[in-house]
Structure formats: C-alpha cells, structure tokens
Amino acid sequence: MIEADNLAHLTEIINLAAIQQLPKATEHFVSDLHGEYDAFDHILRNGSGSIREKIDTLFGDTLSAAEQTELCFLIYYPEELLQEKQLDDSDWQTLMEQLVTVARFTSSKYTRSKVRKALPTAFAYILEELLYQYDADFNKEAYYNAIFEQIIALDAAPLFCQELAFLIQRFVVDHLHVLGDIYDRGPAPDKIIDRLMALPSLDIQLGNHDILWIGSFCGSLPCLANMLRIAARYGNLSLLQDGYGIDLSEAIAFSRKHYTENQAFYPRHTVDALSAEQQEEAMLLQQAFTIIQFKLEASVIQRRPEFDMQDRMLLHLIDANRQTIHMNQGYPLINACFQTIDHTAPYRLTSEEETMINDLMTQIQASIRLKQHVQFLAEKGTLFQQANGNLLFHGCIPCQENGDFLAFTFGDKSYQGKDLLLFFQDCLLQSLATPHLQDDLATDMIWYLWCGEGSSLFGKKAMKTFERYFIADSVTHQEQKNAYYRLRENEAFCCHVLAAFGLPATGHIINGHTPVKVRKGETPIKANGRLLVIDGGLSRSYQSVTGIAGYTLLSNSFGMTLAAHQPFTNRQRAIEERIDIVSKKRLVVRQSERILVGQTDIGVQLQKESLSLKNKMKQQRHQR
Incomplete structure (x- = not known):
C-alpha cells in the first residue's frame, strides 16, 4: 500500500516524466532594439511571423489570403481592430470559434496547468472549457454554443476576443531572449523596457x-x-x-x-x-x-x-x-x-x-522610473547566457589573431x-x-x-x-575590430568558443551588436551555421546601410529559423494598411526528430527534481 506522502511524490514523478515528452516550446531571439518601440512591439505581437504561419496551417483551405491577413491583424492589434467590427451574432460566433481554434493550437505544447495559469481571470473557466473541447460534435455541442451565445448576448464578445488574441500572442512564444542594446538612437527605449517587464519569461x-x-x-x-x-x-x-x-x-x-x-x-x-x-x-x-x-x-x-x-x-x-x-x-x-x-x-x-x-x-x-528600469536590467541582464546548448552574448569574446x-x-x-x-x-x-x-x-x-x-x-x-x-x-x-569578427567565420573557432563555455560543438553562438549589411552581400549565417548574427538594423539610423530592418530568430521543436524584417513605418499605418514586416524566413537548423522538453535545460532540471523525489521515496521506505 502506498503511503500518502509517497503517493504525492509518485504523482509528481509521473507528471515530470510526462512533461518531458512534450515538444520543446518556442524561444524568440531579438537584438539591438535601439528604442524602436513600435517595430519591436509589432514583432512581439506577430511572433516574428509565427501567428501568420499557424493561421495558414489552420485555415489555408478555408480562408482567402485577405481573410487570413485580417485575422492575423485582429490577433496582433485587438484593441484597435475590434472597435471597427460591426458584426452580427453569427459573425461574432464565427470569429470566436476561429480564435479559440488558434488558441487551442498554440497552447497544445503546454501542460494544462501552465495554460490555466496564463488564462485571464475574468474568462478563465470558460476558456479552459473551450480550449479542451474533446466532444463538441456530440455530447457538448449545445453546451459550447450556449457559451458563445451568452457572451454575445451580454455584449462581451469584443472583450472576449481581445483576451483570446492576447492569449494567442502569449502562447506563440514561450521565452524571449534579448541580446542587448535596448537603449539609444530610437525614441522609446523606456517603453520597450515597460513592455519587457510585463512578459512572463x-x-x-x-x-x-x-x-x-x-x-x-x-x-x-x-x-x-x-x-x-x-x-x-x-x-x-x-x-x-x-x-x-x-x-x-x-x-x-x-x-x-x-x-x-x-x-x-x-x-x-x-x-x-x-x-x-x-x-x-x-x-x-x-x-x-x-x-x-x-x-x-x-x-x-x-x-x-x-x-x-x-x-x-x-x-x-x-x-x-x-x-x-x-x-x-x-x-x-x-x-x-x-x-x-x-x-x-x-x-x-x-x-x-x-x-x-x-x-x-x-x-x-x-x-x-529609471531606477525601476535599471533594477530590472540588473535582475534579468547578464553579459552572456547559456541556453539549450547555445551561447548568447551581445558582442564578442576578445581574441588574438591566432584565435587564443x-x-x-x-x-x-x-x-x-x-x-x-x-x-x-x-x-x-x-x-x-x-x-x-x-x-x-x-x-x-x-x-x-x-x-x-x-x-x-x-x-x-x-x-x-x-x-x-x-x-x-x-x-x-577607422576603429579596428577585434580579431573575433574575422575568426567567427570559421567553424573550428566557433566550436573552440563553445567548448570554453562548456557547451557542445552542436550548439550555436548567437550575437547582436554588428549590423548585417545585406545590401553589401553580408549574411547573418556564419561558420557553416555555427554562429548567427541577428542585428539586421531594427534601428532606422542603420537601415540605409543594412537594407533591411532587422533579423529575429525562432527556435522551436523543429529547428531554428531566421526571420528578416521589412522597415516598419508606424503602428497606425501598419494597422490601417495591414502591413506586416516579416519579409523572408530561412530555416537554419532542421531537426530530423522533434526536440522534446526532456532534451532542454528545463528537461535537465525536471530530471533532477524527479531523481530527488525518487530518492525521498526510497528513504521513506527504508525508515519504515
């Protein structure tokens, strides 16, 4: 017979083992924001193109390109676009059903517990029911229809859709890496930090x-x-x-x-x-x-x-x-x-x-306010980060010409x-x-x-x-660059840097700091893909030189993808003309098998927790 204490440990061990079999959640890498709040905010809202890809996957056969774009922008900017909507009851229900479908799809990588914690308090119970809709076509069809009908009847449809849109934005990206230079050049680094302070991870x-x-x-x-x-x-x-x-x-x-x-x-x-x-x-x-x-x-x-x-x-x-x-x-x-x-x-x-x-x-x-922002940077900021086998830092590791x-x-x-x-x-x-x-x-x-x-x-x-x-x-x-910027083209050198930080040669170095001059033929992918530079010129003062408006990087269970961005004018024009800013995506690393949570840093921590619980169970058995 399992004792109560051991039963609790047993349940948690089962939970930890199950979590490790989930697909790795998406990491989002951005760099050199330089006070360009509107462009950065748009990149967060669209997940560097991830939301558009998911909508195409879900509705590519049922919605036209224009209809897909409209749904995308409603998810990006629900505050503005929902005010424009003059919909009848049927259209409101269709929109809510579409948003629920996207939310369910984007949350499918996460445990029910994690999803529950992310739900807005006002609609938490209703959303949990809708997101885990197993039998809508049979026993609960009338139940789900009643939920939508009451939301519409109570004039809560715009607010409900807005909360769903924000939830989708939250689920598309699990963790954000910012590779430096939030400040200077652009006008609103303070707004960027306010935005970052509201992010969960x-x-x-x-x-x-x-x-x-x-x-x-x-x-x-x-x-x-x-x-x-x-x-x-x-x-x-x-x-x-x-x-x-x-x-x-x-x-x-x-x-x-x-x-x-x-x-x-x-x-x-x-x-x-x-x-x-x-x-x-x-x-x-x-x-x-x-x-x-x-x-x-x-x-x-x-x-x-x-x-x-x-x-x-x-x-x-x-x-x-x-x-x-x-x-x-x-x-x-x-x-x-x-x-x-x-x-x-x-x-x-x-x-x-x-x-x-x-x-x-x-x-x-x-x-x-500055004290709050500096304290936030001190709490979240380091000069380098090791994440899932990758090495992240803003600039360089100072080197001699021979690579030492x-x-x-x-x-x-x-x-x-x-x-x-x-x-x-x-x-x-x-x-x-x-x-x-x-x-x-x-x-x-x-x-x-x-x-x-x-x-x-x-x-x-x-x-x-x-x-x-x-x-x-x-x-x-002329400012003479450190030898690192020449050496980082060499794969053996990059592996040497990774090893110095205790990371495997299969990892990647991810840098910002130096704008990639696409207009002059430069590429952000170096050393046979071992090093990636994601400063492509989000700052307007660089764009005449770079030819684009920045790179961002996405890393999910399928691999790593670079997104190149078009120049962003302003929020109002983007909304009015439905202008997105992801112009091109390029797969950098393709996984032959999906990466699971168990293969990530979080997985390593879960394995340690599981081992600790198993040891406690053994000790309790011996004590008896």
Missing part, C-alpha cells in the same frame, strides 16, 4: 548602449556624459525630460552661454519631427556634453593605467589657437567647439561644467574568455550595489565596458569619437 544579454545607462545610474560621470551626448545627437532629449523626469534647463542655459551655431552637431534624423528650438537645443547640448565627456574620460584613464587607454587623451594635443591637433602628425581641426578648454589644464572641468554634470547625476539617480583569447590584467589577476566576462559581470553587480561611489574600480569598469579594448561589448581597439567629430581625414576615423 525572458532574459537579457546586456549591450554596450545599455551599459551606458546602467553606468550613469551607478555613478559613472563619463558614462553619463556619453549618454547625454548620444541623446542630444539623436534628438532624444524628450526621453530624458518626459520619460525619466530629468530637468535639462540648467544644461540648456549653460550650452547657450558657451556654444554657438555648429552644423555638425545638429541631431540626426529622428522619427518624430523636432521644432527648430528643439533642434537648436540638441545642437548646443551635444557640443557641451562632448567636451565634458573628453574631460571626464581622461580622469578615469589617468587613475586606471591598467586600462591602457592613454592614447585616448587628445585634448592636450590641440595647439593654442585651437585649429590643429598634433597626433602622429598634424591634422587641421573642423567643427571646433573648444571654448571651455583651458590650454594650460585641458582636462579640468570648469566650475559651471562640474556643477551642471553633478546636478544631472543627482537627478539621474533620483529618477524613480586575449588576456587582460585588472588588479593583480589576469582574465580571459569566460572568466573575463564573469569578472565584468561581478564589477557590474558591485557598482549597482554602491551607486554613491563614483571613482571605484567597479564603476570605472562599466565605462571600460563601453569603450575599452578588452570589452566584450565594444570589440574594437579604440573608440574614435574625437576624430569623427573634429578631423576631416576619414583614415583617422
């Missing part, structure tokens, strides 16, 4: 632009100056002012006092048109924060000789008349805005600059490869824990992650911000 591999915002909150003044400069450069000052409540009035007054018209510093093209006054403010502020950035960076370089970045201190090489800089040779200066640089002490902040940047730091650290990992010494210890990334991660956590410290190694290391040679996020020898602004000769602008 995700992880984030931090990017170099995310690090700037985290570093700013953690007290790094050079990170803050860089972040402010980039916000001005892309005309995104409203993100700071309206999104995070930062008062820029004193900074604007300072920049008006000391800087003048300079065409090179007007903001780049933005999605939302800026007024003439806003453009002028951004132009002046970008000059001010650029000079403050160079001064603040020098203070870190001077106190951290181990960073080996002395060649990035350039202000003292400007001649007294501010027309020439003497590096390896003399270069005439363009776009000069060196009014606040003292030739005798070029890296010293003026009293006004110091007051202004410290005030802005105080405001940044006092912003409640580059070693960097900080303090009294040398780091390379995985250990280097773990060291950076520890510094990040230390700085987050002590945001009041501004010149400690951990906080300085966050700035190093932005632009240091050993950074896995930067991946270049040196950042040439000064040269790009102030020297006409484009040869000086």
Whole structure:
C-alpha cells in the first residue's frame, strides 16, 4: 500500500516524466532594439511571423489570403481592430470559434496547468472549457454554443476576443531572449523596457548602449556624459525630460552661454519631427556634453593605467589657437567647439561644467522610473547566457589573431574568455550595489565596458569619437575590430568558443551588436551555421546601410529559423494598411526528430527534481 506522502511524490514523478515528452516550446531571439518601440512591439505581437504561419496551417483551405491577413491583424492589434467590427451574432460566433481554434493550437505544447495559469481571470473557466473541447460534435455541442451565445448576448464578445488574441500572442512564444542594446538612437527605449517587464519569461544579454545607462545610474560621470551626448545627437532629449523626469534647463542655459551655431552637431534624423528650438537645443547640448565627456574620460584613464587607454587623451594635443591637433602628425581641426578648454589644464572641468554634470547625476539617480528600469536590467541582464546548448552574448569574446583569447590584467589577476566576462559581470553587480561611489574600480569598469579594448561589448581597439567629430581625414576615423569578427567565420573557432563555455560543438553562438549589411552581400549565417548574427538594423539610423530592418530568430521543436524584417513605418499605418514586416524566413537548423522538453535545460532540471523525489521515496521506505 502506498503511503500518502509517497503517493504525492509518485504523482509528481509521473507528471515530470510526462512533461518531458512534450515538444520543446518556442524561444524568440531579438537584438539591438535601439528604442524602436513600435517595430519591436509589432514583432512581439506577430511572433516574428509565427501567428501568420499557424493561421495558414489552420485555415489555408478555408480562408482567402485577405481573410487570413485580417485575422492575423485582429490577433496582433485587438484593441484597435475590434472597435471597427460591426458584426452580427453569427459573425461574432464565427470569429470566436476561429480564435479559440488558434488558441487551442498554440497552447497544445503546454501542460494544462501552465495554460490555466496564463488564462485571464475574468474568462478563465470558460476558456479552459473551450480550449479542451474533446466532444463538441456530440455530447457538448449545445453546451459550447450556449457559451458563445451568452457572451454575445451580454455584449462581451469584443472583450472576449481581445483576451483570446492576447492569449494567442502569449502562447506563440514561450521565452524571449534579448541580446542587448535596448537603449539609444530610437525614441522609446523606456517603453520597450515597460513592455519587457510585463512578459512572463525572458532574459537579457546586456549591450554596450545599455551599459551606458546602467553606468550613469551607478555613478559613472563619463558614462553619463556619453549618454547625454548620444541623446542630444539623436534628438532624444524628450526621453530624458518626459520619460525619466530629468530637468535639462540648467544644461540648456549653460550650452547657450558657451556654444554657438555648429552644423555638425545638429541631431540626426529622428522619427518624430523636432521644432527648430528643439533642434537648436540638441545642437548646443551635444557640443557641451562632448567636451565634458573628453574631460571626464581622461580622469578615469589617468587613475586606471591598467586600462591602457592613454592614447585616448587628445585634448592636450590641440595647439593654442585651437585649429590643429598634433597626433602622429598634424591634422587641421573642423567643427571646433573648444571654448571651455583651458590650454594650460585641458582636462579640468570648469566650475559651471562640474556643477551642471553633478546636478544631472543627482537627478539621474533620483529618477524613480529609471531606477525601476535599471533594477530590472540588473535582475534579468547578464553579459552572456547559456541556453539549450547555445551561447548568447551581445558582442564578442576578445581574441588574438591566432584565435587564443586575449588576456587582460585588472588588479593583480589576469582574465580571459569566460572568466573575463564573469569578472565584468561581478564589477557590474558591485557598482549597482554602491551607486554613491563614483571613482571605484567597479564603476570605472562599466565605462571600460563601453569603450575599452578588452570589452566584450565594444570589440574594437579604440573608440574614435574625437576624430569623427573634429578631423576631416576619414583614415583617422577607422576603429579596428577585434580579431573575433574575422575568426567567427570559421567553424573550428566557433566550436573552440563553445567548448570554453562548456557547451557542445552542436550548439550555436548567437550575437547582436554588428549590423548585417545585406545590401553589401553580408549574411547573418556564419561558420557553416555555427554562429548567427541577428542585428539586421531594427534601428532606422542603420537601415540605409543594412537594407533591411532587422533579423529575429525562432527556435522551436523543429529547428531554428531566421526571420528578416521589412522597415516598419508606424503602428497606425501598419494597422490601417495591414502591413506586416516579416519579409523572408530561412530555416537554419532542421531537426530530423522533434526536440522534446526532456532534451532542454528545463528537461535537465525536471530530471533532477524527479531523481530527488525518487530518492525521498526510497528513504521513506527504508525508515519504515
């Protein structure tokens, strides 16, 4: 006779074994979102084309292409489209039946318990009945019809359809991987993070632009100056002012006092048109924060000789008349805005600059919304992730030309490869824990992650911000990439990287960070499919170079598929004209047999739990 305690263990063991036989749920990979909220939101809503594929599977023989598109967009944007619908009772029932069919199909990979937890409270009981409809044609046909009839009679059909649409979006993708660069360039990274915070299952591999915002909150003044400069450069000052409540009035007054018209510093093209006054403010502020950035960076370089970045201190090489800089040779200066640089002490902040940047730091650290977003990034974000045999990180693993990992010494210890990334991660956590410290190694290391040679996020020898602004000769602008970006074309090298992280050669490396220039013939699939780059230019500022608007990756029980996306104009036009943005899909990995949960990381955990329960049952038997 099985005792009550053992019966509970027995039931759970059976449950865990059964779950492992389910098909692997879908993972969705996105990267380099760069504040493009509308495009990102659309990709989440359509599951990178997954919903359209499922509708074609279910209704390809019964609905026309136009009718399928209409059903797709109703699932993507039920808030707007259901308001347009003027349907009679029969049409409402047909629509509900179609949505229930899609919801049942998309939830079929999950246990009943998991589905139940995802159901909206208001309709949970009804939806559970409809989703597990085993005998609708016989004993329960009238029962199900009565449910639909009452929903319509009570004027609840639009709300019910809306909840079904959101449920389908939820079921299509089980887990989201974000491979970095949520911030900068685009106008609404704050909205992206709000959206991410509402998702049930995700992880984030931090990017170099995310690090700037985290570093700013953690007290790094050079990170803050860089972040402010980039916000001005892309005309995104409203993100700071309206999104995070930062008062820029004193900074604007300072920049008006000391800087003048300079065409090179007007903001780049933005999605939302800026007024003439806003453009002028951004132009002046970008000059001010650029000079403050160079001064603040020098203070870190001077106190951290181990960073080996002395060649990035350039202000003292400007001649007294501010027309020439003497590096390896003399270069005439363009776009000069060196009014606040003292030739005798070029890296010293003026009293006004110091007051202004410290005030802005105080405001940044006092912003409640920014604190919530940074804490979320700290909770979900890492510099790399190992998931189901794959290695995910934003940029690179710093390497030598021969493929060996580059070693960097900080303090009294040398780091390379995985250990280097773990060291950076520890510094990040230390700085987050002590945001009041501004010149400690951990906080300085966050700035190093932005632009240091050993950074896995930067991946270049040196950042040439000064040269790009102030020297006409484009040869000086070139930023030498780390050898990783050449070596990653080689399958043996990729297997070497996977092995260094304890992963099998059958795994994949998945990167973001470097836009794939499709227009120039580049491909996101490298090293015979062992490495995938999914930054295809979601940011509008890249699309003239890439030729597309980003890649995303889907991994399900059948394999891995890359989706290439068309440029996304805006939400309103997409809805009005029914414009989807998935232009092409390409199967990267095809499985000869479907992958089951038991073959995933979750399966490994379930196996451990099952073994633990079996051991408990044995112990209880022996005790008796």
